[in-house]
Amino acid sequence: MSATLEGPTTTDEFIKGLWKENPVFVQVLGMCPTLAVTNSAINALAMGLATMVVLVMSNAVISLLRKFIPKQVRIASYILIIASFVTAVEYVIQAVSLDLHKALGAFISLIVVNCVILGRAEAFASKNDLVKSLADGAGMGLGFTFALFLLGAVREVLGSGSLFGVAVLPASFQPWVIMILPSGGFFTLGSWLLFFNYLSKRKARKAALATAEVAS
Amino acid sequence: MVSVAKTLQLRTSPHVTSGASVDLIMRHVVWALVPTALFGVYAFGLTAAVTLSAALASCLLAEWLLCKWSEQPSTLSDWSVAVTGLLYGLTLPPGLPVWMTMLGGFIAVGLGKHLFGGLGYNPFNPALVGRAVMQAAFPVGMTTWHAAFGSGRFSSVPSSLFTFPFAAPEYTDALTSATPLAAWKFEHNLAAASDLVMGFTTGSTGETSAVLILLGGAYLAARKMMNWRIPLSIFVTVAVLTFALHLASPEAYPTAPFMLLSGGLMLGAVFMATDMVASPMTTLGVVIYGALIGVLTVTIRLWGGMPEGVMYAILLANAVAPHIDRLVRPTVYGTSGRKA
Amino acid sequence: MDAVAKGDSPLEMYRALVGIGVVCGLLIVSVFQGTKPIIEANKAAALERAIFQVLPAAKQSKTFAATDDGFKLLEGPATGPLVFGGYAEDGSLVGLAIPAAGMGYADTIRILYGYSFEAHAIVGMVVLESKETPGLGDKIASDPGFQANFEALDVSLSADGSAPVHAVAAVKHGTKSNPWQLDSITGATISSKAVAAMLRESTTTWIPKVEKHKADFMNPGGAK
Incomplete structure (x- = not known):
């Protein structure tokens, strides 16, 4: 295959969103839902999945229409497409569970302005074919969901002593109320960023050491 | 002092100093706090002693660990962390579980001080950062108060004090009591001013005795180690505002002496708002800063959901302190002043 | 890119926006119609649950x-x-x-x-x-x-x-x-x-x- 000559393969496009270019931990995009709705694991997961669905579908449609949309009106077109999918997803969530809809509140509508989605449309789907755009959308969406879940899980365990509504800590545990308040979102995100930066720094140092050894 | 080294020293100005150094000032702040702390122990008994020691120990430990991890020279010896630990302990309710006290101590020093670069770089008073996080994390623990001068306070401690780490404390209602501010807000009981001056009321370990706090403040002010304009500006603002409100509607608003003497206003105004790093530097700036704290305190206490607001008032004023300084910066003679 | 050259005509811009608008409108209307009875049933059930609870x-x-x-x-x-x-x-x-x-x-x-x-x-x-x-x-x-x-x-x-x-x-x-x-x-x-x-x-x-x-x-x- 000539894939190696053409650059990243479809699989690469999928994988990169999970870790190397994770929308939350590396690109630090889409902070509004990341901080606002991650007060429990289920909310975080639902928000992540809703965003992923919109991301995959908008990426697909924009990739298909990329030759048809004139450059001057591309942002307007992208917003139109994204907003339609978000509205559709909102109705579906309401049909699936009213409680979930209530918990996520206005943040479902705000997926429209989540910069992860517009960012992928502009930076990727408008320049790549359908299959790659689908892979990119799915990868980024999963990476976003994964990040939100990490935040939501930590906040729910510390803030309510439970995970997915099931108590995981002994009943005598004193919940840290601050973790389910907005400020807890900032603390948790900061701690995760610290952790991931530490990991990537250590990896870079090891890689540098390895090349130095090879060179010598 | 050791005799001056005879070798030639090359260094930048200042060459003549007043002799006041960080550790000297901080040591005097600790001395000024000692009477307040001792009174806290006398009023609340063993539990206050445990809380203060735990607060102090956790702050010292956090400072030592963080200096070690960040490969910085240890700043334990400059006494600043002792001030943070002592102040933090004095703002806690006696009977708070030791594990919460220690967790908050780590947060105070880690989040309030070292995250911003250590001593001299903290935009907020570290002790109050620790307390604010504790207040948000454990609202019940931080607002369960033990009555002062209980019998047997020197022979026993509340069961909540030694709660197993990370477990919820259990309180016996018989021992708890409402602070003067909460009693006023929720039950409209006004505590006597004389009790508030002397400290015969319920509250945080070190906030009850107005007279001892003022004594400590006066000592520091006399030694020029504290900017007395800050507490003065706070007191005047609170007094004038409350006096006017009380005059307008005596039923709805408490008296000025009550507002001045209750809660953490004294402790906060004298020892926390005056944090040298987090308060403005210009004289006019300091007055505005104090007035802002006063207005915010009165606003939160009277119209907010919580009975006490000094802590948030000081933290908010800390946040705008640099901007106040910019606002009142003297213009250079000969320039228009519009664009420096 | 040829997409840029083609996009210069205003007609193409209108065509693209109107076309996308129509399709998106259709999508929203059909999802709304499809989910409306379910959402209303959900809301009624939630209200009834609350009534029976009190x-x-x-x-x-x-x-x-x-x-x-x-x-x-x-x-x-x-x-x-x-x-x-x-x-x-x-x-x-x-x-x-x-x-x-x-x-x-x-x-x-x-x-x-x-x-x-x-x-x-x-x-x-x-x-x-x-x-x-x-x-x-x-x-x-x-x-x-x-x-x-x-x-x-x-x-x-x-x-x-x-x-x-x-x-x-x-x-x-x-x-x-x-x-x-x-x-x-x-x-x-x-x-x-x-x-x-x-x-x-x-x-x-x-x-x-x-x-x-x-x-x-x-x-x-x-x-x-």
Whole structure:
């Protein structure tokens, strides 16, 4: 295959969103839902999945229409497409569970302005074919969901002593109320960023050491 | 002092100093706090002693660990962390579980001080950062108060004090009591001013005795180690505002002496708002800063959901302190002043 | 890129935007139509669940609209305030579920409470909407001690039927001594008081009115 000559393969496009270019931990995009709705694991997961669905579908449609949309009106077109999918997803969530809809509140509508989605449309789907755009959308969406879940899980365990509504800590545990308040979102995100930066720094140092050894 | 080294020293100005150094000032702040702390122990008994020691120990430990991890020279010896630990302990309710006290101590020093670069770089008073996080994390623990001068306070401690780490404390209602501010807000009981001056009321370990706090403040002010304009500006603002409100509607608003003497206003105004790093530097700036704290305190206490607001008032004023300084910066003679 | 060159014509821009707009509009309308019955069924089920929760003996419910001279079975879209009648299996009136709202610690709290004609008391309360502090104020919805207040909260009317004899009032935790008092939650005094205040206000307005027009609920619309 000539894939190696053409650059990243479809699989690469999928994988990169999970870790190397994770929308939350590396690109630090889409902070509004990341901080606002991650007060429990289920909310975080639902928000992540809703965003992923919109991301995959908008990426697909924009990739298909990329030759048809004139450059001057591309942002307007992208917003139109994204907003339609978000509205559709909102109705579906309401049909699936009213409680979930209530918990996520206005943040479902705000997926429209989540910069992860517009960012992928502009930076990727408008320049790549359908299959790659689908892979990119799915990868980024999963990476976003994964990040939100990490935040939501930590906040729910510390803030309510439970995970997915099931108590995981002994009943005598004193919940840290601050973790389910907005400020807890900032603390948790900061701690995760610290952790991931530490990991990537250590990896870079090891890689540098390895090349130095090879060179010598 | 050791005799001056005879070798030639090359260094930048200042060459003549007043002799006041960080550790000297901080040591005097600790001395000024000692009477307040001792009174806290006398009023609340063993539990206050445990809380203060735990607060102090956790702050010292956090400072030592963080200096070690960040490969910085240890700043334990400059006494600043002792001030943070002592102040933090004095703002806690006696009977708070030791594990919460220690967790908050780590947060105070880690989040309030070292995250911003250590001593001299903290935009907020570290002790109050620790307390604010504790207040948000454990609202019940931080607002369960033990009555002062209980019998047997020197022979026993509340069961909540030694709660197993990370477990919820259990309180016996018989021992708890409402602070003067909460009693006023929720039950409209006004505590006597004389009790508030002397400290015969319920509250945080070190906030009850107005007279001892003022004594400590006066000592520091006399030694020029504290900017007395800050507490003065706070007191005047609170007094004038409350006096006017009380005059307008005596039923709805408490008296000025009550507002001045209750809660953490004294402790906060004298020892926390005056944090040298987090308060403005210009004289006019300091007055505005104090007035802002006063207005915010009165606003939160009277119209907010919580009975006490000094802590948030000081933290908010800390946040705008640099901007106040910019606002009142003297213009250079000969320039228009519009664009420096 | 040739896409750039092609995009210069205004016609193409209009074509693209209008085309996308039409397709997106179609998508939204079809999803809306498809999910509408499910969403409405969900909402009705949620409301009915709340009604049955505050009126434990009820097995079916009917919606009434308040008018100037009593209550009418609701037909069509809602106008004005609503109350919900709860009925037992055999169609006999169990009580009413009445919505109330008021300012809490964080935002408006909306609740639904059940009123029993027989007991002259509030027999249940659910929180429909609240943004109270998690772990503290939001306990008004879950705290068993607080919920126990609503097993029989006395709101019986004075002799002339103009208002409840005793206004509902919140008292400090553990000091409830009368059936019209609400035992507050420790650490959530403000939320507890907010619930008491909205109940006080709502019962003063509604209980005299529903007692006066009790017959309106007995045989609504001539149904069984």
